[in-house]
Amino acid sequence: MTVAVVPSQDSEPIFHVIDEHAHPEGASTMLGFWVYLMSDCLIFAILFATFGVLSGNYAAGPAPRDLFDLPLVALNTSMLLLSSITYGFAMLTMERSRIGATQAWLAITGLFGLAFIGIELSEFAHMIHEGATPQRSAFLSSFFTLVGTHGLHVTFGLVWLVTLMVQVWRYGLIEANRRRLMCLSMFWHFLDVVWIGVFTFVYLLGMLR
């Protein structure tokens, strides 16, 4: 640590610390990651606003009522909600340093996430098969952009989850891995929060139009 020496009146040196004091490694990671999530929130807000503006422009194409299958959406919602609680269990077992249980809960979370993506992709495939492609109308363009962006986030969350499982398997629950798992926890729960907006504004209100 560098110090500046300033000679004072009675020739006794006074020491001033001019370097920043030491930060423990990763001390600001959680706040930084939270700020990232907030910026991600703004992306979704703009996509929601776009969908809100364009959701009535069917261009004589299919409307939500013709396309959406609410029981399927409810199933999808429960998949994501279950993956949220199982990730919570993974965090609880992580705090008890039980590697095996943590890995098991992470794997179950991954399977629920995979089920969510699978159901969503089959829904998209069904819609596109019926001619409801993103090119069909402004409503469908904004629908696929909003829901697709959320699905892409979940997909990258799954890639991250598998990466962290390999990390934990190789290096154990070291401090760095705990921090990474906590970041993914925030990311995963945040995606569930965004999904609340999606199933409410896109699916439920869409069926009411």
Next chain:
Amino acid sequence: MKIDSHALQPEAGGHDAHDSAVHDSAAHGSLSSYLIGFGLSVVLTAIPFWLVMSGALGSKQLTALVVMLFAAVQIVVHMIYFLHMNTRSENGWTMMALIFTIIMVVIALTGSLWVMHNLTVNMMPVHDMSGMR
């Protein structure tokens, strides 16, 4: 669990403000808080789906209003029980970032919807837009 991690550390001296901030953010929920959050979420998800699928409230406008209310409550539940939001973590900076984001989101959403609704009302011919090609 928080107690265990503290027990491993020497009590004397070594804690500065940053160190304790790390432990605050690491303070995760207990099993009961996760289960309460999950239970509330299930109820707050199931009721709007049931309302829309059964049409129990009759009026579409009322149903839409109630459904949006449930979503708002569920988002708060998730924030508290799953994301562990509180006013203390990181010396309140996460809450500040959240409040700023909410203000931005509200401006972006209401502004877009309001302006574009006005545009639709003023620019379109009298008949309904859904009849337009």
